[in-house]
Amino acid sequence: MSNHDEATTVRPLTLAWVSRHLEAGEQVVRSEALHGGITAEVRRLTIGSRDGGTRDLVLRSFVDPFYVRHAEDALHREAAALILLTESGVWAPGLVAVDPTAAHCEYPSLLMTRLTGRTVLDDEGLETRVPLLARQLVAIHAVRPAAYPPEYVALTTADTVVTPKGADTAAWSAAIDVIRKPAPSYEGRFLHRDFQPGNVLFDVPPERPDSARITGVVDWAVVSRGPADLDVAHCSTNLALLHGPAWGLRFTEAYEEAGGVLAASASERLYWQVRDALASSEEVQVVSQPWREAGRLELTTRAVEQRLDAYVTALMNTLS
Template sequence: MTNHDEAAAVRPLTLAWVSRHLEAGERIVKTEALHGGITAEIRRLTIGAPGGSTRDLVLRTFVNVEHAEDGLNREADALTLLTGTDVPAPGLVAVDPTAAHCAYPSLLRTHLAGRTVLDDEGLETRVPLLARQLVAIHALRPAVRPREYVTLTTADTVVTPKGADAAAWAAAIDVIRKPPPPYEGRFLHRDFQPGNVLFDVPPSRPADARITGVVDWAATSWGPADLDVAHCSTNLALLHGPAWGLRFSEAYEEAGGVLAATANERLYWQVRDGLACSEEVQQVAKTWREAGRPELTTRTAEERLNAYVTALMDALA
């Protein structure tokens, strides 16, 4: 077996566990580290068959085990639920949420074709595709609902970026001091954003881009559609500028999605996600840089987040 790089190395216990879930005669011939994960290490495993053919699997390993069991169980449940639906998600191969067999809690899934696309070019084509895909996710009605959504950000934990519009941020923080507005529950991805969506983009026909998969279902929840829309909006604002963050909710409605009835109710969820990002903007910016956007420094991300939150508050005025 060869490693693409040192980061791709998999612990022997975990390799043995993976091997037990392969077809007869198959073996792992290569491992490759993939970028983009914040909570887990992600590796592509190339599996060789006796006849010389190969296939790929993906291994997610939670080295930080604090929330691993819950996240892996939820992801396994979600992948099982999504089998046979119109939502392009990976297939579950095996899961070891408590590291009973692996060095760390792990999940093994099928590999999907396509790649994440984080460039500004072609965004006007991809945003409507993202919106339509999220509407399809929210349309699912599972027989067993996932757990109710959780938000950890409070008015006291928000980190106001240096140089931010103090008045706008103070007003935004006041918004989330209020109780959440009533909502009709939906099946939520809870981390739906460009880094978790795979595309096929023909080089000669970028307008023919299509989504080939949605990954990372570890935070699947039940809650307001606005929460997923707000999360994708915040990420679009950081990646491509505040105008694209504001545009996404419009694209979601154009795709047939239904958001909260009033502007104030919508603002609550939009602001809540924007403020939540303030607590982890440094890590988010680092992830985007590693995924191919080296110009997105922490300072650039903070400036875009400030501009986005300010624009949300200005829109209400």
């Protein structure tokens, strides 16, 4: 397949739109699908210049009808966040162009710079990466925008929770009762809202995995204002499902060790931890599929359900 043929895998209108935002003499010479995302189609575009040099950009397009309905809001949020973060200490992609209503592209799209690094979902080296994740999240929560993004939205209710087959019904019933209560009051922070290992890029030297460093954070489409506990709880849940319940509990400790401030009382903290864990019950299959595509074949839907059950039970045991 020639470079031209590969470039045309980007839809024609979108390719023309991308081309209008390139430097003089540049063109798209290669397109590669990037896997791991849930809500959007993501491609790495190799941009060639007249002198033979290349650089990479990333194209994100919302193509699924369900997500297209939310694309305008998501892309406005992401574009605003990427602009804001250029002045912060948080490494994020740079915004090149955005078409939130598909006025120029086949689908709502965003074009951004590509960060170095890769996602790391393996168990090996986790003891090094967890403190790095915690420090990165503290830095995100330290961002103070002149205008905050919209307030967070929590879609899960006590009636939509899906209790896994064979789960500890007493623990799940108690957990569901926790989120029947009104949300605790909180100090609003700048939230990523989907901060988890799949959205963090690392540089991990093969010969020195203990020297891993974060090179950037991606996927800012649901950036929100809300409690720091909510971001911490979301990353904790993902760590629990990827690596085991103990790592979910450990992340909360690591966040505080990094200087992060959580809700004052244990019951308030538990509310946010339980709310995010129960939210995962509705989308175990959706969440676990990209992990298997990334090589974690043992993380079947059933295996992840069992880890979620163990994590919810562990959270509820903290009350005893």
